[in-house]
Amino acid sequence: MTNPSRSALIDRLPKAELHLHIEGSLEPELLFALATRNGVAIPFDTIEAVRAAYDFSNLQDFLDIYYQGMSVLLTEQDFFDLTWAYLERAKADNVRHVEIFFDPQGHTERGVAFETALNGIEAALKAGEAELGISYRLIMCFLRHLSEEDAFATLEQALPHLERIHGVGLDSSEVGHPPAKFQRVFARARELGLHVTAHAGEEGPPEYVHEALDLLEVERIDHGNRALEDAALVERIAAEGLTLTVCPLSNLKLCVIGDITDSPVKRMLDLGLKATINSDDPAYFGGYIGANFHAVADALDLSEAEVVRLAENSFTGSFLPMADQIQHLAEIAEVARG
């Protein structure tokens, strides 16, 4: 149920977003505009037809449409426009810091240069920092349905740009592509000084979360829903203070949960886990970070203290330096005092 005081608090709280695929913020309106601008054919006649196609029964259903959507992204300007549109939405939700994913292989596979995506995304992030006051980190993900060799080739392409890329992640089709497949490429990324995170336990079993921790040595777990099936794993994640980047509306749209009231966010907090709220692919899943906060707060009747905790976790789970985290926490405390 909606609670006006809690709703106002959610809107006013400073937030960080830690799990956002920039290609998943491509709204149908921009999809059409870029298709026209670039002369790319798309299999939809109207925006309504696009939205109607966003009806998924699992992760793969979504990924098929997600990769198709990317086909309109060709130039630096396209990547700039995409990223800028996201940042304006984030600003409206009082987001102060973003750590966004991009999928270089989704572009290089189509003949779009690694640098075209990187330059466009980064230019918008820099403009967002200067004009909207949103700080950022950029994380490149490896597509786990592709080979280890392909991931290594992608890491190679990033080498001239290591001061512009802050971390690596692992996304795409989870089941059948365990973290173990990428142990060596993650080891190399860590040697290069990159942060490391991975999607684990979205559809995949708790063993994949164990592998992400043991073999990839991740600093965060993206999603992590199925970690709750394993009590020893829960204890370990709590003891190590690892952050889980939970995506409630994504979970609902991809049928990871049957109803928004099944979101694991409150259970995670009750178990002492550092859960955060994120939008994943907001153009496809029906809402940005604010909508995700409101959806779970209303469905799970979160207390104001829990909502504040989620906002705090988003900064303490970020890759920001401690001094910056402390500054954001002080501002949250001020907002929470009312």
Ligand code: HPA
């Ligand atoms: N899961 C896995 N891969 C993805 C996702 C997701 O939710 N979004 C974009 N790539």
Ligand code: ZN
């Ligand atoms: Zn994701």
